[in-house]
Amino acid sequence: MNRPERVRPETRRRVETAIKALNYQPNLVARSLRRRHTKTLGVVVADIDDPFFTKIVRAVQDTCGESAYQVIVCNTDEDIEKEKAAVQTLFGTHVDGIILAPTFGDHRYLVNYVRQALPIVTINRRIRTPRLPCVISDNETGCRMGMEHLIKLGHRRIGIITGFSKTSTTTDRLRGYRRVLSAHNIPYDARLVRCGHLRVEGGYEAVKEFLGLVPPPTAIFALNNAMAEGAFVALRDLRVRCPEDVALIGYDDFRAACALQPPLTVVAQPTRAIGLQATQLILRIIESGRQGKRSLILPPHFIHRGSCGCAVTTGVPTQVG
Amino acid sequence: MNRPERVRPETRRRVETAIKALNYQPNLVARSLRRRHTKTLGVVVADIDDPFFTKIVRAVQDTCGESAYQVIVCNTDEDIEKEKAAVQTLFGTHVDGIILAPTFGDHRYLVNYVRQALPIVTINRRIRTPRLPCVISDNETGCRMGMEHLIKLGHRRIGIITGFSKTSTTTDRLRGYRRVLSAHNIPYDARLVRCGHLRVEGGYEAVKEFLGLVPPPTAIFALNNAMAEGAFVALRDLRVRCPEDVALIGYDDFRAACALQPPLTVVAQPTRAIGLQATQLILRIIESGRQGKRSLILPPHFIHRGSCGCAVTTGVPTQVG
DNA sequence: TTGAAAGCGCTAACAC
DNA sequence: GTGTTAGCGCTTTCAA
Numbered sequence: 001m002n003r004p005e006r007v008r009p010e011t012r013r014r015v016e017t018a019i020k021a022l023n024y025q026p027n028l029v030a031r032s033l034r035r036r037h038t039k040t041l042g043v044v045v046a047d048i049d050d051p052f053f054t055k056i057v058r059a060v061q062d063t064c065g066e067s068a069y070q071v072i073v074c075n076t077d078e079d080i081e082k083e084k085a086a087v088q089t090l091f092g093t094h095v096d097g098i099i100l101a102p103t104f105g106d107h108r109y110l111v112n113y114v115r116q117a118l119p120i121v122t123i124n125r126r127i128r129t130p131r132l133p134c135v136i137s138d139n140e141t142g143c144r145m146g147m148e149h150l151i152k153l154g155h156r157r158i159g160i161i162t163g164f165s166k167t168s169t170t171t172d173r174l175r176g177y178r179r180v181l182s183a184h185n186i187p188y189d190a191r192l193v194r195c196g197h198l199r200v201e202g203g204y205e206a207v208k209e210f211l212g213l214v215p216p217p218t219a220i221f222a223l224n225n226a227m228a229e230g231a232f233v234a235l236r237d238l239r240v241r242c243p244e245d246v247a248l249i250g251y252d253d254f255r256a257a258c259a260l261q262p263p264l265t266v267v268a269q270p271t272r273a274i275g276l277q278a279t280q281l282i283l284r285i286i287e288s289g290r291q292g293k294r295s296l297i298l299p300p301h302f303i304h305r306g307s308c309g310c311a312v313t314t315g316v317p318t319q320v321g
Numbered sequence: 322m323n324r325p326e327r328v329r330p331e332t333r334r335r336v337e338t339a340i341k342a343l344n345y346q347p348n349l350v351a352r353s354l355r356r357r358h359t360k361t362l363g364v365v366v367a368d369i370d371d372p373f374f375t376k377i378v379r380a381v382q383d384t385c386g387e388s389a390y391q392v393i394v395c396n397t398d399e400d401i402e403k404e405k406a407a408v409q410t411l412f413g414t415h416v417d418g419i420i421l422a423p424t425f426g427d428h429r430y431l432v433n434y435v436r437q438a439l440p441i442v443t444i445n446r447r448i449r450t451p452r453l454p455c456v457i458s459d460n461e462t463g464c465r466m467g468m469e470h471l472i473k474l475g476h477r478r479i480g481i482i483t484g485f486s487k488t489s490t491t492t493d494r495l496r497g498y499r500r501v502l503s504a505h506n507i508p509y510d511a512r513l514v515r516c517g518h519l520r521v522e523g524g525y526e527a528v529k530e531f532l533g534l535v536p537p538p539t540a541i542f543a544l545n546n547a548m549a550e551g552a553f554v555a556l557r558d559l560r561v562r563c564p565e566d567v568a569l570i571g572y573d574d575f576r577a578a579c580a581l582q583p584p585l586t587v588v589a590q591p592t593r594a595i596g597l598q599a600t601q602l603i604l605r606i607i608e609s610g611r612q613g614k615r616s617l618i619l620p621p622h623f624i625h626r627g628s629c630g631c632a633v634t635t636g637v638p639t640q641v642g
Numbered sequence: 643t644t645g646a647a648a649g650c651g652c653t654a655a656c657a658c
Numbered sequence: 659g660t661g662t663t664a665g666c667g668c669t670t671t672c673a674a
Contacts, residue, residue, distance in 0.1 A: 008643065028414045029359065030667035033350045033650050040393070040414075049379045051372070058370045061396060070414060072361070072391050075382060093349045093361075093391060200576070229580050236582065255521070256577030259550050261557065329659065351651035354666050 040070040042090035042098040059275025080105030104164040126168040133292040135278040142300035143176030159217035161196040196227040203230025219247040243309030262306030361391040363411035363419040380596025401426030447489040454613040456599040463621035464497030480538035482517040517548040524551025540568040564630030583627030
């Protein structure tokens with residue numbers, strides 16, 4: 001039945017009618033037990049309610065669909081213990097592989113799994129130990145794009161609102177920030193760097209602090225969508241005009257970015273491509289049986305809108321996935 | 322091992338150390354085969370990239386976590402064929418039950434599954450055949466809340482942008498719309514009802530059409546978050562002041578609603594409660610072995626913000642789940 | 643080309 | 659209280 005070519009056409013036809021007649025559906029659980037794979041993938045992200053991750057998950061699902069894989073999604077809420085639990089449960093139920101967006105924290109617990117040759121691909125952030133294939137976007141370049149743009153518009157005091165300081169995303173972007181600064185002979189001022197914990201409230205508070213400085217920054221770069229939103233609202237509440245008094249750029253695009261006034265300029269990560277490539281990569285690892293080595297670094301896009309102060313786009317919102 | 326109370330303490334301890342020593346992990350696939358259940362749930366929604374569904378899925382996942390169930394999410398993109406395929410695959414891989422947000426279309430194919438006593442609970446929309454337990458919010462009341470509010474503010478020409486016309490959500494809300502109208506002796510004008518297909522672009526186009534009418538409506542009610550966003554942008558592009566010239570209310574809350582200017586007034590569905598209740602309901606059905614009968618209708622919340630024209634809230638964004 | 647048999651890892655039932 | 663066994667439904671191997 002699983003190799004129809006090796007069977008006499010007539011027998012084959014008989015079997016097929018029998019299948020129809022009995023409304024036979026193979027028991028996939030039994031098949032999994034026997035074949036020792038489940039055709040399902042685990043995806044572990046911080047929060048499926050974050051549009052950044054949601055778009056990646058959607059891309060993973062779409063790509064899996066083509067290969068008849070299922071996907072199970074788990075949330076970590078940036079808690080390494082929840083991450084451990086999720087990975088454990090997932091491999092416990094024998095997913096064939098995991099796409100993991102690592103929380104900040106110590107990932108050495110993963111060596112157990114890689115030793116057992118269980119396929120894991122990371123996305124969004126790199127981790128040091130163990131060394132795993134990963135699919136991310138070029139965060140240093142992304143940050144440089146935003147910074148260069150602001151500097152070109154004349155800004156020299158630029159506040160930056162970061163995520164958790166020990167993650168590769170933050171360090172890569174911060175490196176971009178500092179390099180652009182020094183390339184333009186602008187001194188680094190630690191007071192212009194604030195951690196917003198990737199949350200709306202964090203962005204809001206950071207802006208309040210920035211505007212208490214003398215002199216305050218004339219531009220702000222918020223390193224994820226939630227913090228950009230918080231920053232945006234803070235400017236409004238503080239009655240600081242954007243972009244006239246303070247320009248604002250966000251990292252990661254989101255649907256409502258175009259509906260804000262001014263529309264939010266952002267550096268967008270290629271979420272669809274990340275999901276797609278990560279899936280293809282892990283599927284290749286699973287199906288070849290060999291641990292992958294190669295990682296992928298995808299380019300970010302700069303999306304000009306109004307909040308940086310150089311152009312105002314209107315019309316039906318568009319979004320880069 | 323699965324019934325530790327029936328075993329001598331000493332033996333038990335020996336077993337436990339052996340488990341540790343061998344790093345034994347039970348094979349859940351074999352267990353599923355034997356116990357004839359998989360401890361996983363399927364969730365079928367239109368699009369996991371829609372914040373409305375994402376919040377529900379998140380609530381389902383959280384509730385499942387407490388009961389050690391896993392969840393597999395599938396997207397239908399409002400395509401009944403994709404829905405059929407998803408349900409088929411899901412039950413094919415032996416999920417123990419499915420939480421289904423039905424697309425619009427004919428759901429009679431589901432009778433096969435209910436006949437096999439496979440547990441299904443619907444959310445968001447009711448379907449006629451087969452009759453299934455369902456968890457929704459009170460859409461007629463929700464729509465009435467928005468309408469009454471607008472009418473109290475003096476509006477008498479109110480445009481409404483609907484989703485797909487044959488769904489229970491749309492018909493329930495439209496019933497609310499008409500009833501409020503007639504309660505206030507306002508004639509029904511079919512030109513003030515437009516389908517926006519639940520999409521940003523649909524909301525945008527509907528507003529453009531509304532504003533071509535003479536006289537145009539003085540208020541608009543967009544029946545989901547995406548269309549509300551499109552409507553909002555259209556007003557801006559058309560240089561119609563909101564709320565002074567045209568008031569706007571949306572259905573379903575979303576994070577950026579507070580960041581818009583004016584902040585968007587919405588009728589919010591209790592997405593967390595929907596996910597939670599649907600999960601508890603299906604878990605009860607699965608674990609009792611009896612088909613559930615009861616459905617749940619949860620109350621919506623009205624969230625006053627600026628776009629209706631009566632109050633402007635600012636501060637750190639808040640959101641009702 | 644077809645049919646028969648063994649076994650994946652677990653658990654439920656039953657004998658000890 | 660403990661040990662043994664059969665069998666969940668499939669696939670793979672080997673014999674006919």
